[in-house]
Amino acid sequence: MTIFDESYDPRFEREALINFCRDVFVHYGLERDDATLSGRVLVAADARGIPSHGVARLARYVAGLETGAIVADAVPEVMHETPISIALDARGAMGVPVSELAMKSVLDKARTGGAGFATVRDSNHFGIAAWYAMQALEHDMIGIAMTNTAALGVPTDGTRCMFGTNPIAFAAPADKEHAFVLDMATTAVPRGKIEVYARRGKPLPEGWAADARGRHASDAPSLLDSMNRYAGGGLHPLGGAGTMFGGHKGYGLAVMVDILCGALAGHAFGQHVRDNAEAAGRVGHFFAAFRIDMFRPAAEFRRDMDQLLNDLRNCPPAEDRERVYYAGLKEIEAEEAAARDGVIIEEAVAAKLNDIGTRVGVALPPAIGAK
Amino acid sequence: MTIFDESYDPRFEREALINFCRDVFVHYGLERDDATLSGRVLVAADARGIPSHGVARLARYVAGLETGAIVADAVPEVMHETPISIALDARGAMGVPVSELAMKSVLDKARTGGAGFATVRDSNHFGIAAWYAMQALEHDMIGIAMTNTAALGVPTDGTRCMFGTNPIAFAAPADKEHAFVLDMATTAVPRGKIEVYARRGKPLPEGWAADARGRHASDAPSLLDSMNRYAGGGLHPLGGAGTMFGGHKGYGLAVMVDILCGALAGHAFGQHVRDNAEAAGRVGHFFAAFRIDMFRPAAEFRRDMDQLLNDLRNCPPAEDRERVYYAGLKEIEAEEAAARDGVIIEEAVAAKLNDIGTRVGVALPPAIGAK
Numbered sequence: 001m002t003i004f005d006e007s008y009d010p011r012f013e014r015e016a017l018i019n020f021c022r023d024v025f026v027h028y029g030l031e032r033d034d035a036t037l038s039g040r041v042l043v044a045a046d047a048r049g050i051p052s053h054g055v056a057r058l059a060r061y062v063a064g065l066e067t068g069a070i071v072a073d074a075v076p077e078v079m080h081e082t083p084i085s086i087a088l089d090a091r092g093a094m095g096v097p098v099s100e101l102a103m104k105s106v107l108d109k110a111r112t113g114g115a116g117f118a119t120v121r122d123s124n125h126f127g128i129a130a131w132y133a134m135q136a137l138e139h140d141m142i143g144i145a146m147t148n149t150a151a152l153g154v155p156t157d158g159t160r161c162m163f164g165t166n167p168i169a170f171a172a173p174a175d176k177e178h179a180f181v182l183d184m185a186t187t188a189v190p191r192g193k194i195e196v197y198a199r200r201g202k203p204l205p206e207g208w209a210a211d212a213r214g215r216h217a218s219d220a221p222s223l224l225d226s227m228n229r230y231a232g233g234g235l236h237p238l239g240g241a242g243t244m245f246g247g248h249k250g251y252g253l254a255v256m257v258d259i260l261c262g263a264l265a266g267h268a269f270g271q272h273v274r275d276n277a278e279a280a281g282r283v284g285h286f287f288a289a290f291r292i293d294m295f296r297p298a299a300e301f302r303r304d305m306d307q308l309l310n311d312l313r314n315c316p317p318a319e320d321r322e323r324v325y326y327a328g329l330k331e332i333e334a335e336e337a338a339a340r341d342g343v344i345i346e347e348a349v350a351a352k353l354n355d356i357g358t359r360v361g362v363a364l365p366p367a368i369g370a371k
Numbered sequence: 372m373t374i375f376d377e378s379y380d381p382r383f384e385r386e387a388l389i390n391f392c393r394d395v396f397v398h399y400g401l402e403r404d405d406a407t408l409s410g411r412v413l414v415a416a417d418a419r420g421i422p423s424h425g426v427a428r429l430a431r432y433v434a435g436l437e438t439g440a441i442v443a444d445a446v447p448e449v450m451h452e453t454p455i456s457i458a459l460d461a462r463g464a465m466g467v468p469v470s471e472l473a474m475k476s477v478l479d480k481a482r483t484g485g486a487g488f489a490t491v492r493d494s495n496h497f498g499i500a501a502w503y504a505m506q507a508l509e510h511d512m513i514g515i516a517m518t519n520t521a522a523l524g525v526p527t528d529g530t531r532c533m534f535g536t537n538p539i540a541f542a543a544p545a546d547k548e549h550a551f552v553l554d555m556a557t558t559a560v561p562r563g564k565i566e567v568y569a570r571r572g573k574p575l576p577e578g579w580a581a582d583a584r585g586r587h588a589s590d591a592p593s594l595l596d597s598m599n600r601y602a603g604g605g606l607h608p609l610g611g612a613g614t615m616f617g618g619h620k621g622y623g624l625a626v627m628v629d630i631l632c633g634a635l636a637g638h639a640f641g642q643h644v645r646d647n648a649e650a651a652g653r654v655g656h657f658f659a660a661f662r663i664d665m666f667r668p669a670a671e672f673r674r675d676m677d678q679l680l681n682d683l684r685n686c687p688p689a690e691d692r693e694r695v696y697y698a699g700l701k702e703i704e705a706e707e708a709a710a711r712d713g714v715i716i717e718e719a720v721a722a723k724l725n726d727i728g729t730r731v732g733v734a735l736p737p738a739i740g741a742k
Contacts (some may be wrong), residue, residue, distance in 0.1 A: 115455055117661065157688050162686050238620050247694075248555075250696040253553070256551075271682060293637050295451060295637070296637045307742050317528050319584045324526050326623075
């Protein structure tokens with residue numbers, strides 16, 4: 001086992017990190033199983049190389065539990081149900097367990113009925129969308145998961161935040177190849193990218209964000225300030241400013257997610273989803289799955305998926321690139337590395353976890369190789 | 372009624388143009404109803420301001436019917452069916468009628484079962500994807516339509532065409548507002564845009580296309596030449612080159628469409644879909660619809676849709692823009708203008724229609740106001 005020197009970000013055993021999160025969540029009143037699952041989803045993001053959605057968010061979950069934005073003992077309510085659908089009201093519950101419940105119901109319904117759908121209203125951050133979509137894979141189903149989020153994006157030719165980063169996850173199984181797992185925000189970049197540029201004092205590239213007058217926002221700190229005051233400006237949708245590079249398409253996809261997770265779920269949508277003291281950042285979700293053998297034998301589909309994905313992986317790369325990936329491949333390779341070497345947690349994040357642990361009396365596990 | 376001078380593109384009565392297309396298709400052996408419908412879908416594209424998918428394509432349909440790429444008397448076969456799904460083999464049929472059949476079945480199934488899905492394999496160009504998705508609207512359903520197309524797009528960091536422009540259409544009804552109707556290719560731009568720049572001798576903007584070595588393709592004619600010879604280079608996915616502006620997301624969406632329309636439908640996918648003498652450009656489609664009242668009363672949903680869309684429409688525009696649109700709004704306004712003033716057909720396209728008509732003995736209707 002490698003002994004890391006101080007310049008390395010620490011690595012942790014995956015299960016130890018999950019147990020740490022579990023114990024923190026239990027301290028805040030979550031049922032033990034829900035707490036474990038919530039930890040599992042956070043740590044999965046880190047293991048898959050998506051630290052923006054990993055344990056770095058524990059502080060925000062804890063803040064939510066402390067203010068009551070996340071209701072630790074909420075009991076979700078079934079608003080409407082059919083043989084292939086369920087509409088849930090999370091009543092402010094922790095996002096992960098109620099989403100797991102919804103996706104399990106979707107899969108059960110799809111097993112007997114061919115397809116399953118679920119909406120969840122009045123929920124909270126559910127971690128990585130791929131977590132839910134991927135649950136369809138082992139059942140030879142195609143899985144879909146979406147959520148709306150606090151408004152951060154401006155419409156094409158607009159100047160005010162009217163939709164969130166509204167991710168779409170889509171998972172389809174293969175046979176020998178790794179599954180195709182798409183998990184993408186529908187804005188060009190996440191807010192976190194703007195924050196990184198603000199910290200580094202770098203001008204923003206054209207196509208990421210608009211200022212309050214709808215022009216290219218190059219100054220990250222003033223953009224963030226304006227966004228925080230709801231004074232205008234925000235992230236461009238996927239495709240950037242205007243229509244020249246397809247910004248109207250990303251805008252359309254973001255609104256599509258809002259229609260399914262907001263209007264269809266009976267939750268707030270658009271500019272009305274805000275993450276602040278008054279609004280608590282409650283969000284809505286949409287889940288779906290359907291059986292591949294409604295169309296053709298699953299084994300045939302998986303064989304074709306192998307060819308499709310293998311073709312993509314073997315596409316000759318650009319002269320300055322080594323490889324061509326397909327959606328989900330980088331993440332599964334990161335997960336394999338994490339299983340071998342431990343889950344990398346940025347040093348600053350590990351320090352914050354330690355602070356949370358100290359406050360609630362839960363010890364952060366030692367980093368792998370730490371003395 | 373305006374008398375247009377020669378600098379104006381001619382305008383036609385919508386129904387007269389449909390009847391012209393119908394008579395041409397009937398000449399090539401289509402059943403009269405199928406011929407009318409195919410004309411209706413082509414002309415709808417022109418009326419909605421999407422001439423790339425309008426009667427300008429009649430020549431390509433005619434060529435397909437002449438070579439047998441489109442089989443005029445094909446009888447689609449049901450490969451598999453469940454209460455909520457149908458898998459069709461078009462057997463080379465005209466794309467529009469078999470797609471209409473598939474979408475009708477989807478809506479019938481959704482009416483009784485809550486949701487409906489259809490795949491179609493071995494089909495041909497089906498016109499605008501929105502045509503099918505929009506059929507869900509009057510039933511208080513959400514509608515979805517997709518198709519794969521001949522490979523024109525390069526993966527992120529890749530150099531060869533591995534997927535088509537693979538459009539996604541998504542339609543959701545509102546009450547007083549016009550419906551939300553998204554219909555978007557998943558590449559940054561269509562091939563037609565490259566052709567326009569080639570004709571004008573203009574360099575291509577960065578983010579539209581890669582050359583055979585994976586660098587920015589600025590020279591449109593040499594790119595088209597290389598693409599035609601399958602020698603490398605192609606359109607970037609939505610989000611452009613690399614990952615900086617989200618090109619990997621557009622790439623993921625394009626592959627998602629290919630999975631549903633190719634691998635799931637049991638049709639060819641990726642680089643294997645080619646539009647040339649050997650391969651005939653056959654494609655696969657995917658359709659879905661589901662009832663809004665599986666989740667909440669449709670009237671409540673439509674009321675929320677009104678607010679969502681009204682909010683977007685009233686977003687303060689950028690200082691150099693007049694309005695903010697939502698998906699489908701420009702198209703419905705174009706359709707209203709076409710109902711008032713006639714359907715605009717570019718002069719060069721009208722001349723080609725006239726040639727086709729002359730060849731098969733069908734008179735092109737006179738332009739509105741023509742002497």
